[in-house]
Each structure stands twice: as structure tokens, then as C-alpha cells.
Amino acid sequence: MIPAPFDYAAPNTLAEAFALLEQHGDDAKILAGGHSLIPMMKLRFASPAFLVDINNIPGLSYIREEDGYLRIGAMAREADLDHSELIRSRYPIFTDASKLIADPQVRNMGTIGGNIAHGDAANDHPAVMLAMRAEVVISSAEGQRTVPIDEFFYGFYMTAVQQNEILTEIRIPIPPAGTGNAYHKLERKVGDYATAGVAVQITVDGKGFCTYAGIGLTNVNPTPMRAARSEEALLGQKMTEEAIAEAARLAAEDCNPSDDLRGDEEYKRAMVGVLTRRMIHKALERARR
Amino acid sequence: MKKEITVTINGEKRTAEVEPRMLLVHFIREQLLMTGTHIGCDTSNCGACTILVNGKSIKSCTMLAVQADGKEIITVEGLATTQGLHPIQEGFHLNHGLHCGYCTPGMMMRAVELLENNPNPTEEEIRWGIAGNLCRCTGYNNIVKAIQYAGAKMRGEQLPSTEPEFV
Ligand SMILES: Cc1cc2nc3c(=O)[nH]c(=O)nc-3n(C[C@H](O)[C@H](O)[C@H](O)COP(=O)(O)OP(=O)(O)OC[C@H]3O[C@@H](n4cnc5c(N)ncnc54)[C@H](O)[C@@H]3O)c2cc1C
Ligand code: FES
Ligand code: FES
Numbered sequence: 126m127i128p129a130p131f132d133y134a135a136p137n138t139l140a141e142a143f144a145l146l147e148q149h150g151d152d153a154k155i156l157a158g159g160h161s162l163i164p165m166m167k168l169r170f171a172s173p174a175f176l177v178d179i180n181n182i183p184g185l186s187y188i189r190e191e192d193g194y195l196r197i198g199a200m201a202r203e204a205d206l207d208h209s210e211l212i213r214s215r216y217p218i219f220t221d222a223s224k225l226i227a228d229p230q231v232r233n234m235g236t237i238g239g240n241i242a243h244g245d246a247a248n249d250h251p252a253v254m255l256a257m258r259a260e261v262v263i264s265s266a267e268g269q270r271t272v273p274i275d276e277f278f279y280g281f282y283m284t285a286v287q288q289n290e291i292l293t294e295i296r297i298p299i300p301p302a303g304t305g306n307a308y309h310k311l312e313r314k315v316g317d318y319a320t321a322g323v324a325v326q327i328t329v330d331g332k333g334f335c336t337y338a339g340i341g342l343t344n345v346n347p348t349p350m351r352a353a354r355s356e357e358a359l360l361g362q363k364m365t366e367e368a369i370a371e372a373a374r375l376a377a378e379d380c381n382p383s384d385d386l387r388g389d390e391e392y393k394r395a396m397v398g399v400l401t402r403r404m405i406h407k408a409l410e411r412a413r414r
Numbered sequence: 415m416k417k418e419i420t421v422t423i424n425g426e427k428r429t430a431e432v433e434p435r436m437l438l439v440h441f442i443r444e445q446l447l448m449t450g451t452h453i454g455c456d457t458s459n460c461g462a463c464t465i466l467v468n469g470k471s472i473k474s475c476t477m478l479a480v481q482a483d484g485k486e487i488i489t490v491e492g493l494a495t496t497q498g499l500h501p502i503q504e505g506f507h508l509n510h511g512l513h514c515g516y517c518t519p520g521m522m523m524r525a526v527e528l529l530e531n532n533p534n535p536t537e538e539e540i541r542w543g544i545a546g547n548l549c550r551c552t553g554y555n556n557i558v559k560a561i562q563y564a565g566a567k568m569r570g571e572q573l574p575s576t577e578p579e580f581v
Binding site for chain 1: 546
């Protein structure tokens with residue numbers, strides 16, 4: 126399968142990239158890791174007339190803590206997350222997720238910015254970002270704006286990123302002491318998209334009461350979904366077995382999965398419940414360490 | 415509109431004109447006429463088209479030739495030297511790591527990066543490491559052994575027995 130014809134440029138600066146996006150308008154698409162876009166172009170689900178390859182723009186693949194945030198450049202690859210000592214030692218939720226995303230070759234190319242900007246509820250990073258209440262930095266020739274993750278996903282393949290803009294950074298508030306997080310997805314085989322996936326971040330105070338709850342769901346709603354009622358059910362509560370079971374029940378009730386080859390609606394709801402309970406437990410275990 | 419690209423492939427500099435939509439695997443097979451790199455699924459799933467670009471294993475059916483401009487590419491043709499086979503090739507040979515051989519070039523290119531990142535992987539790490547490469551013949555056991563053999567050889571250790579496992 127060969128994509129429809131298009132023209133291509135690989136600018137060396139963001140300014141040049143913005144100019145190209147401006148010039149080609151709706152005909153242009155950004156090429157990051159290419160591991161969602163190129164398959165779609167091969168299948169002719171997408172046929173942009175112009176590709177702006179942003180791989181040659183330096184300075185977009187950092188992973189560092191700064192000013193109270195974990196800052197990840199949009200062009201950081203999944204493999205960079207895998208190999209980052211900072212991520213491995215302090216953010217186990219990413220290690221959970223990246224092991225389940227595609228396979229090593231795809232992770233050598235796929236970027237974290239692309240994973241989110243693609244706007245696909247089947248991708249795994251969006252749920253992780255919801256759980257951690259990330260902010261997305263979007264840049265254009267006019268400057269920068271920051272969008273909370275809850276206002277980022279508009280609909281199927283649609284996000285807050287406009288035609289003349291580039292997602293440049295993901296910013297995650299550094300979690301306080303007493304925080305743990307975890308992610309798991311059910312997949313039929315290695316490299317498959319999630320049948321259902323659940324990301325959880327919990328903070329507990331010295332007395333065992335929940336002071337922060339973030340729960341994001343993968344592939345069980347048209348857009349990446351926050352399990353808002355589950356979070357409310359935990360906030361301010363002692364983390365008892367009953368409170369956790371109630372949060373899991375609400376997540377299963379509130380999600381909107383559809384029947385497909387990966388399973389029917391009832392099964393997926395049940396799995397959301399099971400995974401929510403397990404990930405809360407895992408996050409709590411990590412919070413206590 | 416065609417673009418001029420220059421790549422270094424297996425140590426040799428090559429310049430060519432390509433359509434932007436040309437996939438890297440087609441460029442390598444049809445324009446550079448190196449057919450060691452295979453196309454299996456053409457959908458980024460099987461790993462038969464795996465090559466190294468700047469030392470990283472990637473699926474060349476999901477990269478454009480224009481994206482490789484200025485890059486260093488190694489394909490299966492670049493593994494052996496005048497000194498003989500690469501340890502990974504020797505490992506596949508001695509351990510019966512292949513039957514039909516279709517997956518083998520991709521499997522070996524992936525294994526080269528795996529051992530580069532992790533010179534002494536556990537069996538589990540090897541199996542996760544080749545999760546993006548499908549083999550319809552071997553059942554993977556002898557592939558794992560082949561990679562273990564190559565790892566030991568590259569570490570300069572005593573070589574594991576090469577009795578292949580017949581199942
Ligand atoms: C075999 C296979 C299995 C996979 N399995 C999984 C999986 O299990 N879980 C998972 O989460 N993903 C999976 N993926 C998807 C993979 O992670 C993609 O790499 C990712 O979804 C997109 O990132 P990318 O950098 O490749 O983006 P691209 O494909 O380059 O771009 C995707 C979209 O986002 C836009 N875009 C990209 N970067 C930016 C930016 N900085 N600013 C604005 N717009 C941008 C592009 O224009 C395009 O529309 C799989 C892919 C393959 C091929
Ligand atoms: S041909 Fe490229 S992954 Fe199968
Ligand atoms: S040896 Fe035949 S597919 Fe692997």
C-alpha cells in the first residue's frame with residue numbers, strides 16, 4: 126500500500142514549520158513519529174497534500190523536572206521514556222504504559238506528542254495524562270497557550286490543536302509525597318490496542334485519607350475519558366475496600382464502550398471495573414513506598 | 415515533486431531522487447536493489463521489514479524514504495564482514511533459528527539493537543524485545559537461543575550448546 130501523492134518538507138525550526146502550516150492550511154499535516162499517520166495514509170483514510178515533518182527541529186525531545194512540572198517535549202519517543210532514569214525511578218505509570226504500547230520498533234518512532242495529538246481514544250497516553258491532570262502546551266507563530274487535558278480532546282481524531290499550531294510540550298504537575306500511580310490495559314496480544322485500559326493516580330495523607338484521585342480510561346468511550354464520579358467517590362475518603370469497590374463500580378457504569386472484535390459492551394464494562402480496582406490497589410501500594 | 419535524498423547504506427553513500435510517498439522499504443528493495451529486507455504485512459505488525467536507522471531498529475514499511483535523508487542505514491546485507499558472519503547470523507545458523515527464513519532478516523536486525531541496548535538479556539527480555547517480529551515457522555524457541563548465543567559471543571563468553579530444540 127502506497128499513500129496518495131503529497132509534497133513534503135522537513136524544516137529545521139519551529140518558525141519555518143509554522144510558516145509552512147500557514148501556507149498550506151487544511152492541506153497540511155504534521156508528521157511526527159508517523160506510526161499513526163503513515164498507516165492511515167497507506168489505507169487512504171488520510172490523504173494530506175503536504176506533510177510538514179517536524180523530526181529535524183531540535184530541542185523538542187527533553188524529559189525533565191522543572192518549576193514543579195515534569196516536562197516532556199512533544200518529540201520524545203516512547204523509547205526515550207523507556208530509557209529515561211527519571212521516568213523509571215519516579216513515574217512508574219509510564220513504564221507500565223510504555224511496555225504495553227505497540228512493540229520496540231514502533232516505540233523507537235512513536236512520539237508522546239503524536240500519541241496525544243492523534244486524538245484517538247484507543248491510544249494509551251491520553252488516559253495516563255487524564256489521571257495525572259497534565260497540561261498540553263500548544264505553540265504557533267503567535268506564541269504559546271496551555272490547555273488542561275480535560276479541554277484537549279474534542280472528538281474522534283479531533284483535539285484542541287488548530288491547523289496553524291504544533292503541540293510542543295506535555296506538562297505534568299510533580300506529584301506530592303504519598304502519591305502512587307499505575308496503568309494497565311487488557312490486550313488480546315502484544316501490540317494490540319486496548320480492549321479496555323485504566324490509569325490511576327492517588328495521593329493519600331498521613332492518616333490514609335485520599336487527597337487526590339485521577340482516573341483515566343482507554344478505549345471505552347468515543348474520546349479518552351475521565352471517570353469523574355469514581356474520583357469524587359474517593360476524594361476525602363479513607364481508602365477502604367468498600368470505597369475502592371464503589372469507585373470501580375462507578376467507572377464501569379459511566380464508561381461507554383461499544384461492541385467490537387475485542388469484546389462486547391458488557392464484557393468491557395466488567396473489565397473497566399476490575400482494572401479500576403486493581404490499579405487503585407497498585408497505585409496505593411506504590412504510594413506507601 | 416521528487417526530492418533528492420542521500421543515505422549511507424551499509425557504509426556506502428547513495429544519492430537518489432524519490433517521490434515523497436515512496437516507502438523506505440520500497441526504496442531499499444526496488445531502487446537500491448537490496449532485497450534482503452522483506453515485506454510481510456505492510457501494516458507495521460510483522461517486523462519482516464526491520465532495519466537499523468541511525469542504530470535504531472524501525473519498520474521500514476512505515477517510514478518514508480525522504481525521512482531517511484542524511485541517515486545511516488544498516489540492513490541484513492550489512493551484517494557480515496570480510497571476517498565472516500555477524501554473531502547474530504552465526505547464532506541463527508547454528509541454532510536453527512529459521513525455517514523458511516522470511517522473518518529472519520527483520521528478526522536479526524531487531525536482535526542487533528536489542529543486544530546493543532542490553533548485552534546480557536534474560537529470556538523474558540529477549541521475548542519482549544522481539545515482540546514486534548512475527549515468525550510463522552519456528553515457534554520462537556530457537557530464535558531465542560540464537561539471540562542468547564549471539565549475546566554470549568559478543569560478551570566474549572563461553573558459547574552455549576547449539577543443540578537445536580525440535581518440537
Ligand atoms: C503496530 C502498531 C501498534 C500500535 N499500538 C499502540 C498501542 O498499543 N497504544 C498506543 O497508544 N498506540 C499504539 N500505536 C500508535 C503509536 O503509538 C503512534 O506512534 C502514535 O499514536 C502516534 O504518534 P506518532 O509520533 O507516530 O504520530 P504521527 O503518526 O506522526 O501523527 C499522528 C497524528 O498527530 C498529529 N501530530 C503528531 N505530532 C503532533 C504535534 N507535535 N503537534 C500537532 N499535531 C501532531 C499528526 O499530524 C497526525 O494527525 C501503534 C502503532 C502501530 C503502527
Ligand atoms: S512489512 Fe513492515 S512490519 Fe510487516
Ligand atoms: S522462519 Fe519462517 S516465518 Fe520465521
